[in-house]
Amino acid sequence: xxxxxxxxxxxxxxxxxxxxxxxxxxxxxxxxxxxxxxxxxxxxxxxxxxxxxxxxxxxxxxxxxxxxxxxxxxxxxxxxxxxxxxxxxxxxxxxxxxxxxxxxxxxxxxxxxxxxxxxxxxxxxxxxxxxxxxxxxxxxxxxxxxxxxxxxxxxxxxxxxxxxxxxxxxxxxxxxxxxxxxxxxxxxxxxxxxxxxxxxxxxxxxxxxxxxxx
Numbered sequence: 001x002x003x004x005x006x007x008x009x010x011x012x013x014x015x016x017x018x019x020x021x022x023x024x025x026x027x028x029x030x031x032x033x034x035x036x037x038x039x040x041x042x043x044x045x046x047x048x049x050x051x052x053x054x055x056x057x058x059x060x061x062x063x064x065x066x067x068x069x070x071x072x073x074x075x076x077x078x079x080x081x082x083x084x085x086x087x088x089x090x091x092x093x094x095x096x097x098x099x100x101x102x103x104x105x106x107x108x109x110x111x112x113x114x115x116x117x118x119x120x121x122x123x124x125x126x127x128x129x130x131x132x133x134x135x136x137x138x139x140x141x142x143x144x145x146x147x148x149x150x151x152x153x154x155x156x157x158x159x160x161x162x163x164x165x166x167x168x169x170x171x172x173x174x175x176x177x178x179x180x181x182x183x184x185x186x187x188x189x190x191x192x193x194x195x196x197x198x199x200x201x202x203x204x205x206x207x208x209x210x211x212x213x214x
Contacts, residue, residue, distance in 0.1 A: 040087045047080055048200035055193025062185040070119040077112030081105040131174025134191050138167030155205050166194040
């Protein structure tokens with residue numbers, strides 16, 4: 001038998017009903033669930049690494065064009081949103097990790113399309129948009145860390161700590177404390193780097209795929 005489970009905030013409510021659910025699923029269906037969840041996890045981790053790379057790039061080259069940043073972030077948000085929507089439609093429907101991903105994924109994709117299609121207009125709003133999105137995701141991760149503590153995940157506090165720092169940086173990006181564009185690009189790059197680290201840590205620590213005996 002193969003059981004697919006998540007820990008931390010990703011702990012499935014289905015654990016209470018595992019016996020009933022497993023009887024309803026065939027062995028082949030459980031195998032498909034396992035493969036689908038592994039695929040979502042791997043893509044999630046890859047996207048997190050790409051966010052880290054983009055953040056480092058912006059910090060290293062703060063004089064990069066804001067329009068170029070709009071296009072890059074637009075592409076990243078569209079991909080990230082698609083991953084979240086895919087996660088929502090996995091069979092792992094009772095997991096808390098996916099309950100907001102349909103709405104949030106659609107929002108991310110919509111913002112990504114706007115950043116690419118209206119980059120001239122988006123230049124003036126890009127820092128505010130980034131700040132709000134980063135703060136919102138940090139708040140979700142703070143809630144996730146609290147759930148992770150309740151479910152017994154030993155390293156829940158690491159998620160909480162990174163989420164708190166990310167949230168603070170998100171607020172700073174939103175209020176734009178620096179007038180110089182280069183300084184703001186460094187701050188945005190740092191926030192994107194933290195966002196990547198946060199999501200990477202969440203993916204590694206909270207998504208656990210347990211194979212039990214067939």
